[in-house]
Amino acid sequence: MNLYELTIHEAHNLLKSREISSQELTKSVLDRVESVEPRVGAYITVAGETAMAQAELADKAIAEGNITHLTGIPLAIKDLICTKDLRTTCASKILENFVPPYDAFVIKKLKKAGAVIVGKANMDEFAMGSSTEHSGIKLTNNPWDLAYIPGGSSGGSAAAVAADMCLGSLGSDTGGSIRQPASHCGVVGMKPTYGRVSRFGLVAFASSLDQIGPLTKDVSDCAVLLNAISGYDAGDSTSVPMDVPDYTTFLEKGLKGFKIGIPKEYNALSGLDAEVSEAVKNAVMAIEGLGAECVEVSLPHTEYAVAAYYVIAPSEASSNLARYDGVKYGLRDKDKNDLIEMYRSTRSMGFGSEVKRRIIIGTYCLSAGYYDAYYRKASQVRTLIIEDFKRAFKSCDVLLSPVAPTPAFKTGEKTEDPLKMYLSDIFTLSANLAGIPGMSVPCGFSSQGLPIGLQIMGKHFNEEKMIKVAYNFEQATDFHNKKPVL
Amino acid sequence: MKITKKEIVHVANLARLDLDEESIGKFAGQIDNILEYVDMLNRVETEGVAPTSHAIFLTNAFREDKVKEHLDRNKALANAPEKEDGNFVVPKVIG
Numbered sequence: 207m208n209l210y211e212l213t214i215h216e217a218h219n220l221l222k223s224r225e226i227s228s229q230e231l232t233k234s235v236l237d238r239v240e241s242v243e244p245r246v247g248a249y250i251t252v253a254g255e256t257a258m259a260q261a262e263l264a265d266k267a268i269a270e271g272n273i274t275h276l277t278g279i280p281l282a283i284k285d286l287i288c289t290k291d292l293r294t295t296c297a298s299k300i301l302e303n304f305v306p307p308y309d310a311f312v313i314k315k316l317k318k319a320g321a322v323i324v325g326k327a328n329m330d331e332f333a334m335g336s337s338t339e340h341s342g343i344k345l346t347n348n349p350w351d352l353a354y355i356p357g358g359s360s361g362g363s364a365a366a367v368a369a370d371m372c373l374g375s376l377g378s379d380t381g382g383s384i385r386q387p388a389s390h391c392g393v394v395g396m397k398p399t400y401g402r403v404s405r406f407g408l409v410a411f412a413s414s415l416d417q418i419g420p421l422t423k424d425v426s427d428c429a430v431l432l433n434a435i436s437g438y439d440a441g442d443s444t445s446v447p448m449d450v451p452d453y454t455t456f457l458e459k460g461l462k463g464f465k466i467g468i469p470k471e472y473n474a475l476s477g478l479d480a481e482v483s484e485a486v487k488n489a490v491m492a493i494e495g496l497g498a499e500c501v502e503v504s505l506p507h508t509e510y511a512v513a514a515y516y517v518i519a520p521s522e523a524s525s526n527l528a529r530y531d532g533v534k535y536g537l538r539d540k541d542k543n544d545l546i547e548m549y550r551s552t553r554s555m556g557f558g559s560e561v562k563r564r565i566i567i568g569t570y571c572l573s574a575g576y577y578d579a580y581y582r583k584a585s586q587v588r589t590l591i592i593e594d595f596k597r598a599f600k601s602c603d604v605l606l607s608p609v610a611p612t613p614a615f616k617t618g619e620k621t622e623d624p625l626k627m628y629l630s631d632i633f634t635l636s637a638n639l640a641g642i643p644g645m646s647v648p649c650g651f652s653s654q655g656l657p658i659g660l661q662i663m664g665k666h667f668n669e670e671k672m673i674k675v676a677y678n679f680e681q682a683t684d685f686h687n688k689k690p691v692l
Numbered sequence: 693m694k695i696t697k698k699e700i701v702h703v704a705n706l707a708r709l710d711l712d713e714e715s716i717g718k719f720a721g722q723i724d725n726i727l728e729y730v731d732m733l734n735r736v737e738t739e740g741v742a743p744t745s746h747a748i749f750l751t752n753a754f755r756e757d758k759v760k761e762h763l764d765r766n767k768a769l770a771n772a773p774e775k776e777d778g779n780f781v782v783p784k785v786i787g
Contacts, residue, residue: 538774
């Protein structure tokens with residue numbers, strides 16, 4: 207077996223018993239990146255030298271008996287999470303040369319735990335997209351079939367895990383941007399509860415929806431990485447001061463007494479692919495077979511989620527992205543001698559078309575005369591969506607659903623029709639509106655061999671229940687052991 | 693028609709974006725579609741429903757107003773496209 211194929215927990219055991227060194231492991235991952243990156247395109251920046259230096263430090267720490275579950279483990283980081291002295295572009299021309307002077311809170315935690323950062327993963331520009339085709343830097347291909355998109359916006363993070371170009375990665379999820387690419391690439395991905403993981407140093411897209419989370423090769427690794435990044439941070443005023451359980455203690459068998467909710471509205475949605483529907487039904491049956499009880503629940507405002515989301519997210523984005531003005535960092539049109547002209551020219555050169563489209567939608571929805579009709583109305587519908595989930599969770603522990611209505615689509619298939627692309631987020635973005643955690647675990651393959659994911663959603667701060675259900679399902683199935691041939 | 697080309701140009705101006713003729717036409721069509729779709733929100737009865745701005749129970753996060761460790765001036769300026777004497781440089785603002 208090649209070292210780059212290891213999971214985080216397998217590699218940890220080998221590092222701990224000194225059968226391998228982090229330098230061997232990191233070298234193996236870097237060699238793998240070199241050989242498959244031209245086909246996959248998962249990374250914007252590969253930090254080979256610093257990764258090897260971090261691996262050397264990790265080996266020293268291990269020799270001294272200081273080992274955490276992440277010491278010496280090579281990880282990829284989505285390129286909108288700030289890494290000190292390592293370029294962070296948000297896949298945008300406007301930040302193409304931005305080198306953060308500080309680490310995001312989660313990066314500080316990972317570094318303290320001794321992790322190795324392999325590089326920065328590709329994404330849709332400023333995390334706006336569902337296919338990574340809106341990256342201003344490069345395209346990422348799905349490792350299972352290079353003609354298909356990897357999903358998005360954390361497409362590079364998901365592809366890097368699926369193609370063994372890192373042992374695990376961090377992504378961010380504003381409307382499904384971790385779960386959907388995880389589903390399309392056949393890996394495990396989790397969006398934690400809003401406030402569970404600090405957003406300090408995460409470049410903002412829609413601040414009330416954004417959350418950082420792990421993408422991993424299996425559920426055990428998801429628990430390990432979630433342990434490492436969770437917890438209160440005074441640097442994020444929406445970080446929640448609550449104790450964090452050890453999520454790895456919920457990696458245990460047995461689902462007796464678990465109640466699984468199946469939202470009835472999800473079956474009625476048009477556009478659900480037959481193979482996805484079949485795979486999810488089989489997964490539900492398998493979970494029932496493991497001792498859980500299924501109940502039907504109702505989320506009556508489901509059909510309004512996409513509309514509410516595509517008012518709220520662009521509104522927040524239009525305000526957050528006002529900071530890119532060519533003054534403090536990033537691109538600047540130096541030929542303009544008038545301040546407003548300089549702003550306009552810089553922003554027009556630096557932002558790609560999807561970002562511009564969303565800034566315009568958001569600015570429109572927030573502008574005088576339209577605020578009540580759009581932003582306020584959507585925020586009220588958001589309240590109703592939250593109440594739907596509260597009612598549903600009175601009769602169940604977790605909800606099960608598809609992650610995406612179809613397997614990955616072909617590159618170029620939806621770029622000309624943004625609304626069509628937005629509609630594919632229907633199963634995931636409600637969790638962001640409600641702030642609840644959601645997770646994707648592999649549950650099948652299409653007849654074309656493309657992965658399909660099962661979504662598990664939980665109550666606020668109930669990640670451990672999702673992990674338990676996911677772990678039991680994973681142990682009873684074989685989907686996570688399949689690998690793409692590259 | 694929810695949004696006209698003229699409105700697209702007006703809103704782009706508010707957002708400090710320049711659009712060429714082709715983008716104006718394309719965006720007008722696409723954004724009109726999106727706004728038509730979003731109109732379904734009007735079917736939801738929201739009388740008396742409080743709007744949600746974020747989904748968890750926290751309200752304000754207060755702290756003492758004290759100077760703490762902060763970013764060094766040179767580091768804060770390191771990414772600036774133009775700087776001089778420890779300041780950001782912008783084109784002349786007052787004529």
